[in-house]
Amino acid sequence: MGVFGGIETGGSKWECAIGTGPDDLRATATFPTTTPAETIGQALAFFEREGPVAALGIGSFGPVDATVGSRTWGHITTTPKPGWSHADVGQEIRRRLGVPVAFDTDVNAAAVGEQRWGAAQGLDTFCYVTVGTGIGGGAMVGGHLVHGLVHPEFGHLRVPHDRDADPFDGVCPFHGDCWEGLASGRAIEARWGRRGEELAGTQAVWELEAKYLALGLVSAICILSPQRIVIGGGVMGGPGLLQLVRREVVAILNGYIEHEALGEHIDRYVSAPGLGSRAGAVGAIALAEAALSGLEV
């Protein structure tokens, strides 16, 4: 089978890895996201130096075109990130590396990784949510990644926003106070004037954050009925935040959906990732392996 390559192409950094899974990473590299040409060049240099790999998976920040057969497959589409709008990532890397390439969103790649080796093992219907600079979500239903029209864009759903309690307008350039606009790391920094890391002692920050995060998760629960929600990302390191989110999810649902997962087992239901910060790159390795075996995930 050989070994596989994985890249998580984040908006601020790229994580590259070579191996067969989280416990067998033969080489890794992390470098900042600059221009497409330079960043893709660094990734290619890494895989040429440390490879060869039998196939490569890419989990990308989005929105992306992940539709196999599309003329712009492998491209990042409407990102506001300067220089990256409509950038070709997947086709360029496939051409220059000369191996099969699987391309999906960073969160769908992480979902595959979490199912294979992390907190979603044995599940076929679940979602993976990351709360960092932005908010993203990926999902599997019946063992298949959700693509549909494009791919999920959890961050841009709307949640209730009580402007009397929280007059903050939100930071999303497209929507203002969508979920990401109210609850991402960027939103925390803009609302409170300091980064989350500096707000550890301010309980009100995390209580408000937990409310917004729970409202979005409740939408995911009502629409997808996931068997579990895996939620990670830098913001989730906030003090006690995961526990507050669980409490709010239960409070908002208010017993309507009768299931122990949404009651006594809520700590397992809303779960931290099993793969930590490498979920994206490791998930991309799982994508690569599936691509080579001709499996569609």
Next chain:
Amino acid sequence: MGVFGGIETGGSKWECAIGTGPDDLRATATFPTTTPAETIGQALAFFEREGPVAALGIGSFGPVDATVGSRTWGHITTTPKPGWSHADVGQEIRRRLGVPVAFDTDVNAAAVGEQRWGAAQGLDTFCYVTVGTGIGGGAMVGGHLVHGLVHPEFGHLRVPHDRDADPFDGVCPFHGDCWEGLASGRAIEARWGRRGEELAGTQAVWELEAKYLALGLVSAICILSPQRIVIGGGVMGGPGLLQLVRREVVAILNGYIEHEALGEHIDRYVSAPGLGSRAGAVGAIALAEAALSGLEV
């Protein structure tokens, strides 16, 4: 193959049908939902009189237990409807009719019917939403009905609620101003003091309704990325409402997801059902056929 039976067990009436599809219904019956014993008895009498059927599908109001193998499979669970909480429907009918029975939510059954014969033909990832007395939603992803932990409960997701513009508290006994609490037929009647049918001339009713409906659909778009949304139910008969909803969906997304379906093709993307008011019973026939062939949908 023989013919199949389908029941849509609604909260106010049951629709029964025998046939092989919407163009081949051999017999139909509609009767009011009274007690479980009486209503189930009427359905059994219909199928015994007009049958036999090779298999039966049931699309039920919910929440339900549709997990094959569960001890309470075929039961309605936490409904506030008097007499129906934890009522056994599927097992009782299966035992007394002696044929294979497929049991799912009314909206999942309708989704199967719309995919087979209606407005979702050729699609594998879409959702079906009904806006009537309540709001419900079913979905397919990759050709499989979404079940997951339980089943989708679209009606209970939360949407932004501007209490200055709309001080109405909502009618959901569990959540107050969840989507169903703000935008169902029951909500319209409680907010405006008259039923939707009597409010045809009041444009403000339908503009507010369209905003709420679009906010919920946007959550479904962000989470499921459906290839199409089929939306029906009595409330959708409101004057110009479907067109207003389409306009609001495009306005709320504000160009973030670049796809013609969410722009110039929005009229096809947010679509009326193809099966009309019999979608549930006809969809249940499709469920029955699939159950008999051992297919899981």
